[in-house]
Amino acid sequence: MIGVMANSPSGESMIARVVRLLSVFPKYNRPLSVREIAAEASLPVTTTHRLLKELEAEDLVVRMSEGGWQHGNRLWEIASRNSPVQSLRDAALPPMEDLVAGLRVHLSLAILDRNEVLYLERITPDDYTVNITSVAGRLPAHATSAGLVLLAFGSQEGQRLFLSRAHTRFTDTTPTDIEQLKEKLTRARIDGFVASLGTIIPESTGISVPIFGPKKLAIAALTVIVPIGEEDLNLIVPQLKITARAIQRRIGVVPEVNSRVTRETRQSPQS
């Protein structure tokens, strides 16, 4: 009964309103005023103020000394501790940095979430500091190499749902036709990678490989972005695959023994 009363006159749950309020902060890189938060979350100012005070009592938001509200550390703490997403990202970062140091290209790590590609990390060689603003962004799965590779190496159920849906055309090369998409997924399984030339922005090509989880399904995609016309697949794909395997090792997915590999030593000579 309490749950029903907690809903607003429009029938929206308190939780939905809190989520909408908290989701405003990630759009800005600075503390926000109550009025700004209310406007952006489409909530009355009084409701916004009351919710902020309740969230403040739980440390989910903080009022900055300069004025304005921001996410509290407690939100990060709850979301990050033992978070599967966070631990995948942590495992992936060092091998990703090694690849960017070598290839000097834009590199991203993404997962599939509700028909969209959710970017866990993006790093670029020119920007020495990590570009956090682009982390946690989303793009539609069919229009990105990451989305297609995740679907190709994902569950049968996921593929079936994906192919039953309508897909928006963003550029001349965006695949939207079912047969075309089916062929792309088959091609991906044969090649072990996907290259999407200008499918979401005409100027860029994405080249993605899967990162496998313990169940031999792709749990994430590693993507190199290059200007269109500069997709040297013979150079990029092998390095992407090596990096994906390095990430797998770090999350405890040991690659199958390759029978063509012979080890001269059984133990390392020292330590």
Place this chain on the structure above:
Amino acid sequence: MIGVMANSPSGESMIARVVRLLSVFPKYNRPLSVREIAAEASLPVTTTHRLLKELEAEDLVVRMSEGGWQHGNRLWEIASRNSPVQSLRDAALPPMEDLVAGLRVHLSLAILDRNEVLYLERITPDDYTVNITSVAGRLPAHATSAGLVLLAFGSQEGQRLFLSRAHTRFTDTTPTDIEQLKEKLTRARIDGFVASLGTIIPESTGISVPIFGPKKLAIAALTVIVPIGEEDLNLIVPQLKITARAIQRRIGVVPEVNSRVTRETRQSPQS
């Protein structure tokens, strides 16, 4: 009025109950049943079930195919995008990995949050994968080198509040006396580091240096943990300070120009 009705008969706010529910997941590294969550959050099973369904509608929790509930990606997404804590952590990781590779010691990154040290990262040389289970843990400020260094280089107001409080003794060397703590903070400001020998666990010494923010106040502490008796300060402290400065550069805090440094070149010869 709606806000008042949303409270439980005990007067606890809906938000407080949701936070308690969501805080259960970080304690376990696996999906949990409704009964487990209810027991751990001290909530009735029916309330827990209803809240989980409302949270699921907002993607804050997910029901796993194997059964059991877990944090949804949306929680991480809201908490991480443009999060000051997350971006500090991202900036610090690469220099921290370089230090661990060189020194072969346990290293942590921490901030001060509500009189406690909140650990944003812990890395060890022996465990190749990042130990996410210990990230987002907390320890009392007075009993850790990280807490003392953060207080010493923190705000006057923070120090005043800290010294007005009672402090628990954990070991024979835990500082709890006000005069003793005052002296430790003064010593830290002179030395630029804190070494706490066995103050929380008798077996370990923590050695911490501050990471400064734009306002010349410590925003984080970098800590090396070594077995007691192995605290070679001449070796460890300079490397900790170099790493702290590398992290500061990555977050855009440029160190003051050192007048004793002369540059032979004004521009680098190439690029």
